[in-house]
Amino acid sequence: MLTKAWYVGNTTVRSAYRIKYALRALAAAGLYHLKGTENENRFARVLADAQVLSMQRLEDNPDADVSDMGRKWRACLTQLGFITPDERLLRRVGINTEPYRITESGRRLLEAQNLPSEQECFLRTLIVQQIPSDLEQFIEIEAFNPLRIVLALLLELERRNLVMRISKNEMASIVQVIGQEAHVNIAADIIEQYRLEEAELNGVERRRFRNAVREEAAARLPSQNAQTLNDYAGTNFRYLKLTGLFVESGNGITLAEHRRTLVRQIMASPFETLPSREYMPRFWQGGLLPTDNLTEAAAAVLELAETLRREFQIEVPLPANLAELEVAEINQLRHNMEQQIFERRELLYAEQQVEQWEEIHRYLQALQNPRTSNMIPNGEAPAYLEWVLWRAFLAIDSLVNMPWEARRFDIDVDFRPRFTAPGNGPDMIFEFEDFVLVVEVTLTASSRQEAAEGEPVRRHVAQYVDRYPDKEVYGLFLANNIDTNTAETFRIGVWYRNDDSSLALRIVPLTLEQFTNLFAQAFRLQGRLEPARLFDLLVRCRAESNAAAPEWKRFIAQYVDRNVQQFQR
Template identity: 25%
Template sequence: MPGTWSISTTLRNPERIVDFLRVLSRFEGKPFNEKTQGLFFKELIRTKLYTPTGISDYYKQKFEDPEEFTDSELSDLLSQVFYENKSFNNDQELAYAMRGRTAVSNITKMGLAIAKESMGAVKITDLGKMLLKDEVDLVNVFFRYFLKWQIPNPTDKGYKDFDIVPFIAVMHVISKVNKEWKNLGHKPVGVSKEEFSLFLTTLIDYKDIKEQVSKIIEFRKEKRSLDKNAAQRYVDRRFIETAIEVFKLNLSEKKKIETKVNNLYDYGDSAIRYFRQTKLLYYRGNGRYVDLAPTRRVEIKRLLENFDGRALSFKNAEDYLRYMSDINKPALPWENMDDLKSVYENLLEQARFLQTDINNQYRDQALHQFTLSKVDLTNINDYNKEIAKLREVIKTLNNDLAILKERSLENIDLYIKKLTELATRKRSISGQDPLNLEYYTTLSLMALDDAREITPNYSVGDDNLPLFTAAGNNPDIECKYSSFSMICEVTLLRGRDQWFNEGQPIMRHLREFEERDSNKSLDNFCLFIAPNIHRDTLNTFWMSVKLGYEGKVQKIIPLTIIQYVNVLKKVKKLNEKGVRVNHKDIQNLLSNIFDKNIEAGNDSTAWLASVDEVIEQWSNSLSA
């Protein structure tokens, strides 16, 4: 019997839920038996959403192409794959089916689809269809799901002693830990990732919330009383003891203990990552702690007052899944005038604090000034509109604060290191890598010069850390300078799928950005950054650079990540010599690279080959 609750680690990147759901929709109306389960898993491979291990270099390379595998290619690829599983007598079709069931698990749990053998045909729910059509915000989907996901429930067996809504219980624990820690004379910090893995994933009954709070406080006090090495030994021992107790192991089963300790860490990491998607939790302490989001203070207070973390009772699986797929349930306890007024006032306070902090720290350097006067509103709709506006104001102010902080260049070495790591990996080792590329590129652009605005289009939480990559209909990053404007598009794709996913969309994004720009007299650039520039991508951009897109030449600047890192290194060295690069210098660099297309004549490769020399000449001219 399970001793913990966990969110499936199959989908480490929550954004991939939509991609998996889209593949599942191909099987709608078919019984989700072992045959369909296996076919679903194979389809994930065909569509390149899942990469098996042990395949040949040829097929590793084929995963870089945009096209799906053909039937013959898929059959040949699968002949190279072997999943060892003694319980299935190594029957590969049964192994595929098991992986298909695992891959679909979160989709069913979230009420996006019904895909269980015991419930007949595959069905994409109304909520799932809305998500596939971009008619509902993914943040709202996660928020509603975690408000309702409970153990036990009629679709998951084997949770006899459980009685918990994990997300609600987690918020109760964090809230109470903060109060207890404050009462002891300390600043509340939420809970650490270690505490989450040890005490929250093992909380299986809402009635034990108070007990777990006490355990966290005692654990924290003990750890803080020890030196660094002793503290780490203490943490390691507590994880081993917890694994033995929770999973009913013997001290002699060292391999199993090691595996279960790793599981505890994985369960905690996955839960935090998913729960952050609701925007009710956020990181603090450089990501070491997770806490309740300050801009959602009123909403969280009402949730904790109205929900104690106990599981509801359902007649059958159909009733439960119907409840899970209803985006209007449960009713939100703050959807009334008094509470919405409190939400509005809390956000207004947060916005004023941020603006004051920026003005105090940076005086006349503030990038935006908002009129943050309290207004009297008379209906729920008006409050919701003002709340939405204030959330955007807070997002802008957080972004301004980040820009002003990054101008010191104190973090430039970190960004050089992180971007280099992303550039040199042959394949992404984390579902978060594309998001990390957008994040570190954004921060490095903030650090480069005296930009007025560097605005990433990824979704962020209260910690100003990204949740989801930028939507496909927007540039990854939008940049405004006094003398020019720019979008920045980044990708980790290396093969022909780079051209397929980035070629035409980037040219369209740049044109739409140009049309939105209020100052039509300024130059507009697109900085495209990738591990390498695929020949098809280059030649697609070349047409736009030489002949134009929809009647007008576009200034697209393709750089490898390493070339961009080289620019960062040059900026750092210049700064050490007392030369601070400004936006005009960056504009000159972009213009110099673009103008080399003239010397290249009709040869796109000659243009690309000139980039390193241009960067070197640009740097030398500034240091002269």
């Protein structure tokens, strides 16, 4: 076992799926100088403007020093091989290239069009990563690949007929202190004994046992404590899942079933360590995958076809000359099938939301005070607000459009939000049998709310009025507090097209608390929120929009409250 735990990725960038958006912001800004306080501040502000990160310091003081955030994200992109490192390191290893340039691996990530192709970018990075290296300082030890250690251990657990899962505490206390694939058998022995002892305990005793095991592991590591090991385990899970090889399993990870062939192909060849001058260009390029080979790519496609048939009863017509196609054609087919599997699983996820209404309710409550809630990851409140409202409308279970058509934000392999919805369109679009609801959400408050949301929300609703000429289109604006100036803008609700023709928009502003109460009471007492009930509420609220904005807000509040009370009766 090692005297220091390793980690994959970057421990300070928790939002691993935002790496692509950070890289996109860097490319759009054309920044090539990322070192020094001034440049680091500039990079941090570029990320903030692109909403990759949220910094209260900047909101409180636009001139605040945020160079630490620039350094953090620069380090993350460097550690993953998406940009070249500083000139000092390049000189030391004798590589003649410009510092802080987007690498081939980084460009591939920027060009990725869907989640499976993004996952392949991260897999190509992590499959070639070696620790230690000039990019990853570590103890003096022969270089190893963390991804392969985790894959080998999972396969060994399966071979022993043990549950093929690595829990967070097993990762923290056992797995991330292995530095050789040859030691996987020892780790499996330890995990087997650990599980036998854990299974005999319950409740508080089990938690104490887990903590004691982690403390014992930390006692053997001179520079790391139990909390650090726990943090590293969370980081490892987040970054390993980026590859698409892993999915959540309870409080841990396991292999994605439809990637088993690819995993076996990867582990069929030994890991090759390289000297720094060869390693870094390979790392920046991204490693070779078995699917770069025609035969292996065809085998992966056949496995995906079997997964679609077995899990979803979908027969995929494969080309009769599959083995004669170009590798690029087969891999395009593979990516399409992986996307199809992801969409089918998203459909299943959507169907489950009606049974998850209580969890949705807890998130809705937490988002009313996101800074004080441990349910909302730090800095992720805007993305989680969109995500939980998407889930709430999936729970209504009457949508005509597909779940992925209803959201404009990206989700990860576990269906959690990766980023907020991009501009030039609404956050969500829910099409019902009789009407269309365009939903916009914000955590912005005070008079800034109208300035930030007034024009975009009206423009987005107007787009869908023209897109659905045969259905009534309503806009629903949700925020923790509705500024009266915002209500006035939506009360008037007029939008002029380019030809000066006008649209009378029907937008209703609700507080998040009002929507939460309506949602929870409907599900608590009736098991669902009927779309007709929601539609009637929107119609009635718009009917009172001739009142002045303060009176209109009061009417909406009273009318929502009456609806909640009617559920009680």
